[in-house]
Amino acid sequence: MAELNIxxxxxxxxIGKAIVEALGAHRVVGHSSxxxxxxxAADLSRPGAAEALWGEALERLGGRIDVLVNNAGVFAANPVxxxxxxxxxxxxxxxxxxxxxxxxxxxxxxxHFRESGGGATPQSDTARGPRGGRIVNIASRAAYRGxxxxxxxxxxxxxxxxxxxxxxxxxYAGDNILAFAVCPxxxxxxxxxxxMSSRGGQQILADxxxxxxxxxxxxxxxxxxxxxxxxxxxxxxxxxxxxxxxVR
Numbered sequence: 125m126a127e128l129n130i131x132x133x134x135x136x137x138x139i140g141k142a143i144v145e146a147l148g149a150h151r152v153v154g155h156s157s158x159x160x161x162x163x164x165a166a167d168l169s170r171p172g173a174a175e176a177l178w179g180e181a182l183e184r185l186g187g188r189i190d191v192l193v194n195n196a197g198v199f200a201a202n203p204v205x206x207x208x209x210x211x212x213x214x215x216x217x218x219x220x221x222x223x224x225x226x227x228x229x230x231x232x233x234x235x236h237f238r239e240s241g242g243g244a245t246p247q248s249d250t251a252r253g254p255r256g257g258r259i260v261n262i263a264s265r266a267a268y269r270g271x272x273x274x275x276x277x278x279x280x281x282x283x284x285x286x287x288x289x290x291x292x293x294x295x296y297a298g299d300n301i302l303a304f305a306v307c308p309x310x311x312x313x314x315x316x317x318x319x320m321s322s323r324g325g326q327q328i329l330a331d332x333x334x335x336x337x338x339x340x341x342x343x344x345x346x347x348x349x350x351x352x353x354x355x356x357x358x359x360x361x362x363x364x365x366x367x368x369x370x371v372r
Contacts, residue, residue: 129185134196142344174228192233194226201274222281256300293360302359304350309366310337334367
């Protein structure tokens with residue numbers, strides 16, 4: 125297998141950390157809000173942060189990125205009875221991190237992937253055509269089944285991510301740009317533990333025919349396959365990793 129240059133966002137813990145481990149055969153640059161341990165620091169709630177992250181990742185990876193994995197996201201309750209200003213602020217923060225920053229990175233990836241494939245001369249560049257590449261977006265089963273009354277914003281952001289992924293797949297397959305989405309359900313990670321406690325862990329498990337939540341490693345293996353091995357004809361696919369708690 126050829127070594128790939130991969131940018132993964134949101135890698136400090138949980139699914140993102142597991143994705144980096146699963147992609148250990150490749151050159152991976154990770155990201156988190158605070159940085160540390162070799163990760164690029166970028167606060168994706170801030171305008172311009174996604175572009176700066178892409179630029180630094182490109183520099184670290186020698187000017188070429190083959191795969192973008194958009195995993196960074198937030199999942200915070202936003203009660204309908206919250207003050208109007210606070211409710212809108214949390215809606216917009218979630219959209220910016222979960223969807224807008226991912227869209228910015230997808231745009232930069234598409235533009236990069238459409239560049240020539242390289243070669244010794246301009247003539248060989250032209251002959252090789254577009255570089256091509258892959259995008260894997262981590263969405264959620266909430267994109268299809270919705271979420272709790274306190275998480276409209278999260279469900280909407282993930283539905284937007286799925287629509288964006290399918291649009292990229294349809295629009296750029298001819299440039300050898302492939303796009304996939306993964307829709308986990310509840311996943312054993314730090315991000316979800318408080319939510320599960322607040323909703324009653326046993327009640328949640330009763331809704332999962334498999335009898336347990338997915339592991340971060342299971343989601344990460346799905347991402348690894350899509351990033352490196354999935355056949356090109358699978359572009360546009362959305363893969364559910366939710367223990368049959370939601371079946372489309």
